[in-house]
Amino acid sequence: MSTDTPSSGEDGVGEDDLPEDREELVTRLAELEATVADLEAETADDGKKMTIIATKGTFDMAYPPLILASTAAAFGWEVVVFHTFWGLDILHEEKSRDLKLSAVGNPSMPMPNALAALPGMDRMATRMMEQRIDENNTATVEELIETAIDQEVELQACQMTVDLMDYDEDDFYDGVTVGVGAATALQHMAESDVQLLV
Amino acid sequence: MSEELDITETLDVKGASCPMPVVKTKSAIDELEADAILEVLATDPGSMSDIDGWAEGTAGVELVDQREDGDVYRHYVRKTN
Numbered sequence: 615m616s617t618d619t620p621s622s623g624e625d626g627v628g629e630d631d632l633p634e635d636r637e638e639l640v641t642r643l644a645e646l647e648a649t650v651a652d653l654e655a656e657t658a659d660d661g662k663k664m665t666i667i668a669t670k671g672t673f674d675m676a677y678p679p680l681i682l683a684s685t686a687a688a689f690g691w692e693v694v695v696f697h698t699f700w701g702l703d704i705l706h707e708e709k710s711r712d713l714k715l716s717a718v719g720n721p722s723m724p725m726p727n728a729l730a731a732l733p734g735m736d737r738m739a740t741r742m743m744e745q746r747i748d749e750n751n752t753a754t755v756e757e758l759i760e761t762a763i764d765q766e767v768e769l770q771a772c773q774m775t776v777d778l779m780d781y782d783e784d785d786f787y788d789g790v791t792v793g794v795g796a797a798t799a800l801q802h803m804a805e806s807d808v809q810l811l812v
Numbered sequence: 813m814s815e816e817l818d819i820t821e822t823l824d825v826k827g828a829s830c831p832m833p834v835v836k837t838k839s840a841i842d843e844l845e846a847d848a849i850l851e852v853l854a855t856d857p858g859s860m861s862d863i864d865g866w867a868e869g870t871a872g873v874e875l876v877d878q879r880e881d882g883d884v885y886r887h888y889v890r891k892t893n
Contacts (some may be wrong), residue, residue, distance in 0.1 A: 758831075
C-alpha cells in the first residue's frame with residue numbers, strides 16, 4: 615500500500631481526527647436529537663390521520679366507513695371520508711334512508727340466488743336487517759352520519775360523480791363537503807396513517 | 813379494585829352498540845375538567861375491549877378500571893389534561 619493513499623483507518627486516522635471534531639459532533643448530535651424529537655411529535659398518536667374512500671351504496675356497505683370514521687374521530691384523529699359513485703348515496707339525505715341490502719350474490723342469505731333474484735327479495739332482506747338493527751339498538755345510517763359530522767369528520771362528495779349521478783348540492787346532509795375530486799382525495803391519502811377503500 | 817373512586821360524572825350508554833359507547837365516552841370526557849373521572853355504564857360486551865383500546869390510543873385520557881357487574885360493564889376513565 616502506498617503511503618500517499620489515504621488510509622481507511624488501519625493507522626488510526628479517524629481517531630486522530632476525532633478530538634478536533636468533537637464540537638462538531640456534539641452540534642451534529644444535538645441536531646439529530648432535535649430531528650428525532652420532531653419526528654416523534656409528528657408520529658404521536660394524537661396526530662393520526664385517516665382517509666376512507668367509500669364507493670358502495672348498499673345498506674351493509676354504508677356502515678363500515680361511518681363506524682370507523684366516528685371511532686377514529688373519538689381517538690382524536692383527523693378523518694376524511696371521500697364518497698364516490700354509489701358511496702354518494704350514503705350522503706344523500708333521501709337515498710340514505712332507503713339503502714338496500716342485496717339478496718342476490720350474497721352467500722350469507724339463507725336462500726339460493728334463483729329465489730333471491732325474485733321481485734321484492736331485496737326489500738325483504740333489507741327489512742329483516744333493519745329489524746335486527748332496531749332490536750340490537752345499533753345506530754341507523756342517519757344517526758351515524760350526524761355523529762360523524764358532529765365529531766368534525768369531513769364527509770366529502772366527489773364532484774365528478776355528483777354530476778354523473780345528476781345530484782344537487784342540496785341533496786346532501788348539511789356539513790357535507792362538495793366540489794372536491796381525486797386530487798384532493800389523494801392529497802389526504804398521502805398525508806394519512808390509515809387509508810381504506812370500502 | 814376495593815378503593816372507592818371519586819366519580820365526577822356517570823354516562824349511561826346501556827343498550828347502545830358499537831361505535832356509540834366509545835363515541836359518547838369521548839364527547840362526555842371533552843366536557844369535563846382535568847383529573848375528573850367519568851363512569852361509563854354499558855351493556856355492549858365489546859365495550860370492554862373498545863374503551864380499553866380507545867383510552868390506550870387517545871391522548872389526555874387514562875383507563876382507571878373496568879368492572880363487570882352482572883349485565884353491565886362499568887368503565888372508569890380519568891381525564892389527564
